[in-house]
Amino acid sequence: MKQRLHPIELTLMIVAALALTSGAVALHTQSQLAEKVVRLHVLANSDSEEDQALKLKVRDAVLEQATETLRGADSQAEASRRLTDILPELEETARAVITANGYDYGVRAELAETSFPTKEYDGFALPAGEYLALRVLIGEAAGQNWWCVVFPPLCTAAASDVPTVALDAGLTDQEVALITEADEGYILKFKSVELWQTLKAKLTK
Structure with missing residues (x-):
């Protein structure tokens, strides 16, 4: 019989998935940003x-x-x-x-x-x-x-x-938002970028 996930476990999985997705998007934006500054x-x-x-x-x-x-x-x-x-x-x-x-x-x-x-x-x-x-x-x-x-x-x-x-100077609205949004979402985006940078470095070794 297939075990059902506890609501808390399911919530944590959803949050993790959203964080990784946000990180991937933010990392892509950071790469584009790096080509303009x-x-x-x-x-x-x-x-x-x-x-x-x-x-x-x-x-x-x-x-x-x-x-x-x-x-x-x-x-x-x-x-x-x-x-x-x-x-x-x-x-x-x-x-x-x-x-x-x-x-x-x-x-x-x-x-x-x-x-x-x-x-x-x-x-x-x-x-x-x-x-x-x-x-x-x-x-x-x-x-x-x-x-x-x-x-x-x-x-x-x-x-x-x-x-x-x-x-x-040619930055997009999305790139400007990434570097100027001083709120909790802004902090999470940057932490997500750092996580993805770390993962990318480990995978390329």
């Missing part, structure tokens, strides 16, 4: 107070130059091309800040696919995953890092302007 990733030489303070000064200078360079860019491909063209200039900008503050650290600027955890910012958040990033590595690049989004220019946008800036 460029992160900014600045790595400090170390975790010393001085090196962390220097990191923020380098960040400010690089962010200002990158934001100006990307003004009017309408796609990730265009943003990537423009940033690639000025990587040497971005390195010089960072090096000038480092030298002006009395340090002789080397510095390297590059564009690279980079794995990021879920990160919340003022007015939006991005789910964990692989993203194209403008990386600025200071010295040993062994300290705590700083990251945001340089394209679209969400790093410099006011929280209330994030949806408009994102839509203007």
Whole structure:
């Protein structure tokens, strides 16, 4: 005789199925989102107070130059091309800040696919995953890092302007909703993305 599921067991199965379905949809949206943005990733030489303070000064200078360079860019491909063209200039900008503050650290600027955890910012958040990033590595690049989004220019946008800036850069309503819905559903979506990212990594090993 076939055993019937207890109502609680059935409820748990339904909830799990819905969570996995939501996660699959959110993961697909995250993948599409990753094809439209460029992160900014600045790595400090170390975790010393001085090196962390220097990191923020380098960040400010690089962010200002990158934001100006990307003004009017309408796609990730265009943003990537423009940033690639000025990587040497971005390195010089960072090096000038480092030298002006009395340090002789080397510095390297590059564009690279980079794995990021879920990160919340003022007015939006991005789910964990692989993203194209403008990386600025200071010295040993062994300290705590700083990251945001340089394209679209969400790093410099006011929280209330994030949806408009994102839509203007080509993100869809669904993608904007994924990164700006600050409620319980938003949290569950991000947890679902992280779960699917973990499962995908294990399956590809």
